[in-house]
Amino acid sequence: MTFKELGITDSILKALADEGYTTPTPIQEQSIPILLDGKDLLGSAQTGTGKTAAFAIPILQRLYLDRPQHRGIRKIRALVVTPTRELAIQIAESFSTYGKYTGLTNTVIFGGVKQEAQTQALRRGVDVLIATPGRLLDLIEQGYITLKDIEYFVLDEADRMLDMGFIHDIRKLIAKLPHERQSLFFSATMAPTIVELSQKILGNPEKVVVKPEQTTAEKVDQSIFFVSRKWKSKLLVHLLQTERFDSALIFSRTKHGADKIVKSLEKAGIESAAIHGNKSQGARQRALGNFKSGQTNVLVATDIAARGIDVEQLSLVINYDLPNIPETYVHRIGRTGRANASGTALSFCEVEERAYLRDIQRLIDQQIPVITDHPFPDDEEEELTKSPSKQQRPPRRNSFANSAQGGNRNNRKPQFRSRN
Template sequence: MSFAALGLNSTLLQTLNQLRYEQPTPIQAQAIPVILQGIDIMAGAQTGTGKTAAFALPIIDKLIAKPANPSDKKQLAALVLTPTRELAQQVYNNFCQYADNTQLKIEIAYGGASLTPQINRLKDGADILVATPGRLIDLMFKGVVDLAKLEFLVFDEADRMLDMGFINDIQRILKYVPEQRQTMLFSATFDQSIFSLSKSLLTEAKLIEVDDRNTAATNVEQIVYQVDEDRKRELTSYLIGSKNWQQVLIFTRTKQGADNLAKEMIKDGIKTQVIHGDKTQGRRDAALADFKSGEVRALVATDVAARGIDIQQLQYVINYELPYAAEDYIHRIGRTGRAGNTGIAITLVSEDENYLLEDIEVLLDQRLAPQWLAGYEPDPTKNTNKRKNSRAAEKRRAKQRAMPKKRNGNKSKTRKF
């Protein structure tokens, strides 16, 4: 199937030809015609399958078909909400690429950056805005963003927005969005919370699932090594060094853990950078740029910070620590094996993480058999009671993390606009 067969106009087809987009991916082939018909959709697709183009292309198509607005100030017609700054940047860049041959004005807004420049860019309005929920509310409070004429509302990686506790922000934003609109909800994983959210967002929506629900990318080889906790860093550096891997994305659970791991890997002679929520946007951008350019071999990241990292040629992902939420495993390994390429996902599992591995296996309905790597076999003489206590503590922390979280600060409660 070609993009022309999906009903896109000639301007977009010319742009796609320039970008060397030859055939639509499954999610694009199924979602684009539905969106062009004006139907709400709830779409499930693995990361790296081209879902941004699946909603960006039909939105641009419909906006450029509208009569030109005679007003000097553009009225916001499309809003895309993302959970993280990095994902917002990725989606914004894709929109700019696809709208290159049009007169559409596309803007971006996210937290962690100065508010004033974003206000100045939005004073004359925009056709399309890509934003994180918290910063969007800031701009609405300032009177810079008006959602009264909104036609298209997109929730990208809606599962992550719920995990990060954005539900109150989402509900607040919805109060200022017209009831007559087209809404699109995209998620890599589906659970009951997503379906509950969809009932308040969508009207007579079409459900699109191009893969079995909550499945990992099929072109990613998954390898699990059982290893003692205190030898994980040693094994990580050994794998990267002995196999001469040049671009490796490594996941930890905490910011402090990411910082500590990076420091030790640098001592091992591996150029390493860190990206997490405590880093300024400038430092995060610089670290990501160095990683993409090959200046550093390893990028250590937390789950939230890594959302939106899109490197098509990235081949290696290491789960240094297993995530508390099994769904995050799917998102992690989905950073590799993108755009039809193959990838390798290495997972390091210590004794007290076995229950987390079991949760992942249940979610995937797939056995991930741990293996031992010569020279890094687990030591059976370690204190058994310590392992049991550690496992119990991990379970308690996992339950605490799974509880809904309220966003910090009370300012949002007193805002009026």
């Protein structure tokens, strides 16, 4: 199957060819025909599946083929709402890339910056608006935006919307949308609250479910390090100093934790940057831009801030903190090993996180190999060294590994791609 066989118009095909895209991903192949037929869509897909193109291409095509003949200020006909600034910017870039030969325009609005440049773009008129909820509602209340002409509405990353507390904003937006519209709803997970929200947005939708968890996990070289919390920073420095990699994305559970990681790396002479919600928009964009360009090859991020980070050939993901939601682990490691590429994912596991590890392995149906030959002990190993009586017993660490892993520990060193 090719994009041409999906019925994509020549103007968009030309833009796709410029990017080297000829064959759609599974979610694109399934979603595009549904959307070109004008049906609502409920999509479940994780980061890295090509989800943005799956909705951007058909929306651009329908807008292009049904563009007004009269001249005048463009009205907003398509609205994409997404939780983070970074993701909004990435989606806007995708619309610009795929629609560059159509004459259609888009703009992106988000909070954390002055609104003047955004309101000027709105006054000029745009066909597609990509927005975060807070700034969108603010500019609606100020009279800069009306939703009465919306024909296509996309709610992207709905699970993160709820995680970030946007449920009330989303309900306000839904109430302002025209009843007659095509609606698209995407979420990586489908918890009951997500399903309930989708029912308020969609009519009788077609469903597309792409579950690449197993495929993603299989093509990423994964390893676990059992390590005490106090030794995590030293283990991270050790790995970054002794192994070779092109670029490393390190996940922290909290914003404060991300800043602490950057400081510990700075003390060790390792240049890095943090990206999270407490950073200014300018700082976040500089850090992300430097990471994408290769000027900085170590980026520390929280899960929410990492949405929208799309870096080709990302060779290494490190879970400094294991996530308590198993699907989040899959989303994280999916940032390496995209498309046909392979990658490496290393995870640190302290004693309080071992239940998280079991949940993750249950989800991916894999036993993650454990690296034992590193210089920093885990909590149980330290406990053994403190008690002479316990030193006489077989190491408990091995017995834990067998119970947590469901089998013998697979001792091996992580293999990284060589830096060019």
